[in-house]
Amino acid sequence: MNPITEKIPTSDPGDPGPAAAGLSPFAGKIAGTPPATADRAARDADDAANDGSAREPARAPENHVSLSGVRKSFGNFVAADSVSFGLPKGTLGALLGPSGSGKTTILRMIAGLENPDRGDILIDGARVNDVHPSKRGIGFVFQNYALFRYMTVFDNIAFGLRAQKADRNRIRERVNELLTLTDMNGLEKRYPAQLSGGQRQRVAFARALAPSPRLLLLDEPFAAIDAKVRRELRSWLRAMITKLGITSIFVTHDQDEAIEVADLVIITNRGRVEQTGTPLDLYREPATPFVARFVGESTVLEDYGRLLGFENAPRGAKASVRPEFVHVCPPGDPVQYENSAENAEVLSVAFRGSSLEVKVGLKGFVLTTGYSLEHPALSVGEKVKILVWRVYAFEDDKARLVNNSRLESRGNGYNFAI
Amino acid sequence: MTERRDFRNDKNRLWRIVLIALSFLFIVAMLVLPLAQVLHGALERGFPPFLKAVSDPYAVIALKLTLLITAMTVVLNTFFGISAAWAITRFEFRGKGFLITLIDLPFAVSPVIAGLVFIMTFGRLGWAYPFLQDWGIRIVFAIPGMVLATIFVTFPFVGRELIPVLTARGTDEEEAAILMGAGFFRTFWKVTFPHMRWALLYGVILCTARAMGEFGAVSVVSGHLRGKTNTLPLHIEILFKEYHTLQSFGAATILVCAAILILIARNVVESVSKKDDFHRARQGV
Numbered sequence: 001m002n003p004i005t006e007k008i009p010t011s012d013p014g015d016p017g018p019a020a021a022g023l024s025p026f027a028g029k030i031a032g033t034p035p036a037t038a039d040r041a042a043r044d045a046d047d048a049a050n051d052g053s054a055r056e057p058a059r060a061p062e063n064h065v066s067l068s069g070v071r072k073s074f075g076n077f078v079a080a081d082s083v084s085f086g087l088p089k090g091t092l093g094a095l096l097g098p099s100g101s102g103k104t105t106i107l108r109m110i111a112g113l114e115n116p117d118r119g120d121i122l123i124d125g126a127r128v129n130d131v132h133p134s135k136r137g138i139g140f141v142f143q144n145y146a147l148f149r150y151m152t153v154f155d156n157i158a159f160g161l162r163a164q165k166a167d168r169n170r171i172r173e174r175v176n177e178l179l180t181l182t183d184m185n186g187l188e189k190r191y192p193a194q195l196s197g198g199q200r201q202r203v204a205f206a207r208a209l210a211p212s213p214r215l216l217l218l219d220e221p222f223a224a225i226d227a228k229v230r231r232e233l234r235s236w237l238r239a240m241i242t243k244l245g246i247t248s249i250f251v252t253h254d255q256d257e258a259i260e261v262a263d264l265v266i267i268t269n270r271g272r273v274e275q276t277g278t279p280l281d282l283y284r285e286p287a288t289p290f291v292a293r294f295v296g297e298s299t300v301l302e303d304y305g306r307l308l309g310f311e312n313a314p315r316g317a318k319a320s321v322r323p324e325f326v327h328v329c330p331p332g333d334p335v336q337y338e339n340s341a342e343n344a345e346v347l348s349v350a351f352r353g354s355s356l357e358v359k360v361g362l363k364g365f366v367l368t369t370g371y372s373l374e375h376p377a378l379s380v381g382e383k384v385k386i387l388v389w390r391v392y393a394f395e396d397d398k399a400r401l402v403n404n405s406r407l408e409s410r411g412n413g414y415n416f417a418i
Numbered sequence: 419m420t421e422r423r424d425f426r427n428d429k430n431r432l433w434r435i436v437l438i439a440l441s442f443l444f445i446v447a448m449l450v451l452p453l454a455q456v457l458h459g460a461l462e463r464g465f466p467p468f469l470k471a472v473s474d475p476y477a478v479i480a481l482k483l484t485l486l487i488t489a490m491t492v493v494l495n496t497f498f499g500i501s502a503a504w505a506i507t508r509f510e511f512r513g514k515g516f517l518i519t520l521i522d523l524p525f526a527v528s529p530v531i532a533g534l535v536f537i538m539t540f541g542r543l544g545w546a547y548p549f550l551q552d553w554g555i556r557i558v559f560a561i562p563g564m565v566l567a568t569i570f571v572t573f574p575f576v577g578r579e580l581i582p583v584l585t586a587r588g589t590d591e592e593e594a595a596i597l598m599g600a601g602f603f604r605t606f607w608k609v610t611f612p613h614m615r616w617a618l619l620y621g622v623i624l625c626t627a628r629a630m631g632e633f634g635a636v637s638v639v640s641g642h643l644r645g646k647t648n649t650l651p652l653h654i655e656i657l658f659k660e661y662h663t664l665q666s667f668g669a670a671t672i673l674v675c676a677a678i679l680i681l682i683a684r685n686v687v688e689s690v691s692k693k694d695d696f697h698r699a700r701q702g703v
Contacts, residue, residue, distance in 0.1 A: 113593055134599045146590030150612035159608070160598030211598055 062125065064089040064247040065110065065215060070119030072105055079105040080271045083119070087264060092241050093249045094262035098294070102271040103251045107217050110249065111138050123215060134163075139208030139246075141218040145200050147192040153179075153203050154188040160211035178206040181240070197225045198233055205240070216241070218250035222257060234261055255295055259283075267291055285401070289394040292320045298392075299368055306363050307388050309340045309404035319391035319402070323369045328358060329385040330375035340406035341385040346378050360386055456674055459667035471668030479645050480653035481672060487561065487636075487649060488629040491568040495625050496618070498569075499576025504610075506577075507584035508592070521577050524570055532570045533638025536563055559641030564649070567635035572628045579621030580614055587613050616691030623687060627680045631673060 063086030070083040080102040087093045095103035108114045110121055112133030120127050128136055148156050157178055161171045179185050182202040192200055201221065208216060221237065222230045238261045241248050252258050258265050259279040267274045267282065267290075274294075275287045286292035293300060298320040305313035313319070328344075329335045344362035349371075351357075356371040358378060367388070371378065378384065393402045460468050471477065502521060506514060524532065540546050540557040550557060557563040591613075595605040633651040640647040648656065650673055657666035 111597060113597075133593075134596050134601070136597075138597055140594060140597045142590050142594060144590065146594045148591055148595075148609055151608075159595065159600070163595070163598055163600040163604055207594075207598070 062089070063087055063122075064091075064124065065249070066122045067106070067110070068120050068122075070106070070109060070116045070121065072102075072109060072114060072116050078271050080109070080116075080268075083268075083271075083273055085266050085273055085276045087247060087249065089247050090245045091247060091263040092238070092261060093264045093266060094258035095249060095251045095266050095268060096255060096258040096262075096294075097253065097268035097274075099253055101268040103253075103268045104219055105271075106268065107219055107249060107251050110215070111140050111217055112136050137211075137214040139211070139213035139216045141201075141204045141208050141216070141221050143220040143223055145192075145204035145224070147200060147203055147207070149192045151191075152188060153184060153190050153192070153195070156192070156203055157188075157206045157210050159207065164211055174210055178210055181209075182206045198229045201225060201233060205237070209244070209246075214247070216246050216248040218248065220251055220253070222252070222254075230257075237261065259295075267294065269294075286392055286399045288397055289318070289320070289392075289399050292392040292394070292399040296322050297368065298322050299366065301365055301391070304391055304393070307365075307391075308342050309388070309406040310391065310402065312405060313393065313402070317393060317395070319393045320399075321367060321388065321391050323357075325388060325390045326360075326367045326369035327387040327389065328360065328369055328371055328378070329387070330371075331378070331382070331384060332376055335385045337387055337407060340404060341387050344384055344386045346380055346382045346384060348380060349378050360384065362386065453674055456667055456670050459663065460671045462667075463664060467664055468668050468671070471665040472672060474665060474669075476645055476648070477650075477653060477665070477669050477672075480648045480650045480669070483561075483648065484630055484650040487564055487568055488626055490565045491572055491629045492622055492626050494565075494569055495572055495576050496622055498573065499580060499621060499625075500614075500618070502577045503580035503584055503614075506581055508589060518581075521574055524573050529567075529571050529632065529634030530638055533567050533635040535570075536566055536635075536639050558639055559643070559647060561647070563639040564636050564647065567639045568629050568632050571632055571635050572625045575625040575628060576618065576621035579617045579624070583614050583617040584610075616687065616694065619687050620684065620691070623680055623684050627677060627684075630676055630680075 066084075066086035068084045070080060071078070072080045083102070083106055085093075095106055097103045105114060109116050110123075112128070112131065116129065121129055123136065148159065151159070154175055157175045158171050161174055166174070175188070176185075179188055182205060184199065184202055184206065187195065187199065192203065195203065201224075205221075218237075222233060225233060234257060250261070262279065264276065265279055265282055266276045269290050275282060275291045277285075282291060282295050286295060292298065300318060300320050301307075302318055303313075303316050304310050304319040304321075305315065305317060310319075329341065335341050342362050344360040344367075347359040347361045347366065349356055349358050352370075355373060356378075357368060358371045359366055359368050361367075367386070369386075387404075389404045389407055391402050392399045460471070502517070505511075506518060537558055538544050540550060540563060542558075544558075555562070557566065591609050592605050595609045600608070631651060632649075633655070636649055637652055637655075640649065640652060642648060642652060642656065644653075644656070650669060654666050654669045654673070657663075657669060
């Protein structure tokens with residue numbers, strides 16, 4: 001299984017496509033990935049060629065880090081169970097999940113700060129379970145950075161090199177290199193207490209990279225920073241990691257963060273991996289009800305068979321609906337697909353910057369969707385026609401994409417623009 | 419240092435004055451007056467007799483012995499205290515709660531019992547006596563026994579100061595150091611030690627004060643051999659019992675002065691460390 005065979009998103013001909021392109025956090029991602037990917041692919045090919053001669057013949061991009069069947073419990077609490085995934089060299093992976101889902105435990109096990117009860121952790125194809133954390137070649141950025149507060153920025157960054165007994169000149173050279181890389185020149189004599197949150201994070205990053213680790217692990221790297229700076233740092237970090245080509249894994253509970261930054265997202269829930277895939281895969285083909293609910297904005301519907309066009313659903317079946325699956329026909333416009341459009345009432349209208357977020361009520365459901373500012377204004381209580389063109393139906397512990405049957409029978413070719 | 423909000427109504431004010439006055443009265447009556455009495459007693463006949471009492475050869479030997487025992491105790495207890503605090507705050511293990519309770523045991527047990535424990539272990543009736551005899555080691559009624567007894571009594575001071583500090587700091591920085599390839603000693607000296615230095619110094623000072631004044635446990639194991647196993651507190655007691663009031667108060671003055679010096683050191687350490695912390699706190703760490 002190779003989770004990151006970069007599926008370049010080509011839209012399926014029978015698929016009206018994400019209608020609310022402007023709303024979707026993936027919109028940028030679709031256009032945004034390819035340059036970095038091409039770059040990395042070339043480097044991977046290089047690496048594979050170099051490694052290949054020394055070891056076995058090159059298999060398709062080998063996983064740089066992989067976990068198989070890893071389990072960890074603390075007393076009676078199982079923090080991680082049957083955790084398996086792999087990450088190819090040079091990629092950035094995100095461990096995404098709600099708090100308490102085991103993601104930090106997984107990260108700490110890779111670093112060697114926790115010992116798994118069962119299962120194997122491999123780095124560069126070698127089992128590292130019994131390798132001491134100091135010998136694993138891992139750079140770790142802690143949630144609160146854990147900078148040495150009694151040392152200057154310079155000494156913080158130099159710490160790892162000094163521990164390796166590097167030559168004095170080499171240390172100065174390397175630290176200056178990292179200060180330049182992280183744009184911290186001139187601040188090397190400061191103490192962590194004299195830095196801003198963003199600067200501290202960059203020092204933590206530089207410190208982790210100084211000893212040239214094989215693998216970079218980041219635990220909630222943006223959690224301690226205020227929202228405004230967070231976005232900047234996110235793209236900065238992504239650019240840095242791409243530039244350095246270092247295999248990295250970061251932990252987050254924020255789906256936007258994972259989606260925006262990562263090549264591969266590993267979704268964890270209750271200690272288990274729910275699904276591993278590119279952000280787009282997870283969004284378009286959620287494998288489990290949890291992923292369908294967790295990724296993207298969604299509303300869960302009880303007994304979705306009551307909706308027009310979904311009459312074939314089993315009784316009482318649940319499904320989740322994303323905002324872009326719901327289309328509000330602007331009042332006054334001709335109604336498309338008249339026979340599957342439903343009458344609904346506008347419950348609320350909220351301004352969301354580039355568009356409006358509209359909540360509509362029908363048959364006891366409350367659906368959320370986007371609505372362009374260009375269309376005639378909606379007022380609360382107004383009757384509108386809406387169309388639900390697809391849902392993710394939940395079947396036991398699986399999620400399946402179900403399209404509106406009335407639309408499918410009528411063929412395709414329509415795009416819904418809001 | 420910080421301005422308290424003032425609830426300046428008459429009733430509260432009255433209470434405030436009464437409570438403050440009571441505290442002062444209590445401390446003056448119970449602590450300051452007796453100490454002043456010691457000084458007064460020592461200097462009652464003027465300075466020369468006082469000097470003579472203080473420079474009495476037995477008093478000097480007792481002082482030297484006290485300092486020796488204190489130094490050994492403090493060094494050993496610093497080491498054990500750091501080890502215990504480290505083990506308790508950095509590792510998860512069975513019996514941790516029990517260990518924490520044990521550290522506090524000397525606070526609960528009477529020093530006399532501590533002394534008897536060592537007599538029962540290493541003395542003529544003790545189970546370890548034959549082995550010690552074989553090796554020619556004397557513990558009871560000799561310096562080693564007195565050091566052991568003092569260690570027992572002063573053991574909690576260092577550990578008790580360090581545990582809260584190490585707990586509050588967490589293990590992140592140490593984990594970061596280890597992941598960067600640092601060994602145990604580098605991690606300890608460069609990362610952990612700077613955090614605990616003030617607490618450690620504070621604990622050491624308290625431990626010193628207690629060790630210098632220790633009477634009960636040491637009294638049991640010393641055997642009261644004048645010029646050999648008499649520490650200053652024991653020497654004072656003997657002088658007093660022999661009605662050498664002046665000499666007794668003279669020797670006591672030495673201990674009182676030492677105590678005052680330690681108290682000053684304690685206050686300096688406290689204020690400097692507070693400033694240090696305050697400084698860092700103000701900068702947002």
